[in-house]
Amino acid sequence: MQIIKDKAIIDDTFTPLADDAPLASGDISVSLARWKNDRETLLAHADKVGVRLQAGDSVSDLADDLKRIDLIELNFAEFADGRLFSQAWLLRGRYHYQGEIRAAGHYLTDQTFYLSRVGVNAFQPAKPDHLNTILANLSDFSVKYQPSIQ
């Protein structure tokens, strides 16, 4: 599947693993619950590891491990749940996370400009034809009143 990362369309290398699925090789992403349960195994994983967060999860649970995590996926169950905007900000602004922060799930393409300003640098589209819409929406505004965080 293709996604957008750093304003370019790229192939997604991550395979999302369900909580009960066997560990696979290659780049994988897991839920926060699985990360907590299988932390030692996952830290030893040879390829990249990502953690999928829901709006109600707390990024502070990952604070000590962020250097070892390549991807944080912010999974929107509902586009109107704005907690993930603050979670993204905390990842960059408070914990200085340098890896990929990816929006996924039911966010709106119209929210991508805001998301890009709180530190989200990758977007998994709901439909393939959203890729170009998202790229366009990332440039909705050329001006802003608040600092952005990268």
Added chain:
Amino acid sequence: MRLTSNYKPSMYQYNEQDQTLVEERAAQYRRQTEDFLKGELSEDQFRALRLRNGLYIQTHAPMLRIAVPYGLLSSRQLRKLAHIAREYDKGYCHFTTRQNVQFNWPELERVPDILDELASVQMHSIQTSGNCMRNTTSDHLAGVAADEIEDPRPYCEIIRQWTTLHPEFDYLPRKFKIAVSGARHDRAATQLHDIGVHLVKNEAGETGFRILVGGGLGRTPIIGQVIRPFLEKKHLLSYLEAILRIYNLFGRRDNKYKARIKILVKETGLEKFTEMVEAEWRQIKNGMELSDERIAAIKAHFAPPAYDQDAAHDQSLSAHLAADPAFATWYKYNTAEHRVPGYRAAFISLKAPDSPPGDMTDMQLDAVADLADRYTFGEIRSTHRQNLILADAKQADLFPLWQALCTLKLATPNIGTVTDIICCPGLDFCSLANAGSIGVAKEINEALDDMDYVHDIGDVKINMSGCMNGCAHQSVGHIGILGVDKKGAEWYQITLGGSSENEAAIGERLGPAVARDEVTQAITTILEVYVNQRQQEESFLDMVKRVGITPFKERVYADH
């Protein structure tokens, strides 16, 4: 007659960045509307987007709410509103309790054109609804009030910019309202906002902010509490950011009726909530300071206009006051003290007996714009009690101004009286309403058609909402009227003793709701009880405080 103002109003003027932002926002909304009409956005998705641009779908048609930042309008902007009323609506608009303007009949397809029109005069409808930070409101006498500690408008503007299209806080648990007051007497209801900002002096004589949090009206009216008694000016935005981040992360999202910050503060406890905010703030405050230069640059926009130093030497005002009792009455009720000798702030009453509270026609809007240019510095203000003010009227101009307002039916001498009713659009226009409000206001007005009686009653504030959402702030009305639905019929719950000013209070319920055809009688009975039982100069509110609701209750329900 069309006059062109020679003055630049003492208000914020857009720079290139501000202008670009509103134009890009209008373009974005045009695209969103097109996507919706093409079926690429669902009803639910478009709803969230259009609300963030002030567009509701109402009973009869969409309603578009336009932002009037802290109530300031230039004559040019007022003329644009007149134009929009004429071209896109049915020739009128409605001023709201958040100092904003609403159009009740725009077509969804033409809203993008309206936004382009607004952008051409530095206006917009950004964040006038939806679960985001709303228009910042303030004291309608800001900059001219005699009891002012410091002009709040520069801080309102700083907050306006910070809240506009804030990327982190546009999808909050619920709507979020900020009010700023710079005077000793709180005319901005700061204790009834999600955040209230009050300019104060500390013991060292420095000016800063007292920050209140968790106030609000609606279903669960709560008076805000002090979260920080004194905040240095430079920390204003970091403190707001800390409160908003805690609210965004921890505010309830499971029940929209418990989603306002007041519920979070109540359920968490003020002490614990304060600790959370202060801990967040300590981590962000360094590096976010407002510089003295930035504050000074914004303040420069609000520099006092070129007042006539000889204004107080005028002799004509006293002569007119002595000769014309009707003018003297208007002067007494509809003008307010101004800090500059020889000037008054002149209210324009939008509460004529036979028109819906807060409504204005295109013709009136154009005419008031001309009066603002002719007699003041081209600036008009909206108040949270749904009237307008020409804040800088020379005393020598008050008589001709009054004459002009009389011909426009904008000089009803009832500011601060019982017929200066705050009223929402109610069942006539609003899809949320349970009961009518405009019709009841009209009936109360007709029952109180004796202006001498109205003036004798004095300061009584009636606030009336057509549903629990409480847009007309009924719970803080001296007399509050709330429309409720009882098995398909319109009933009205009455409260007494509320106030949104310094001694803020939530009104106490008088008793069971009364039927539609009994409301006016109930209100006139309450006023009779007051007139009969008051002590000397005692105000209505003071009497309710002294005697409680029992004497009123006994009379209103006497026949039941």
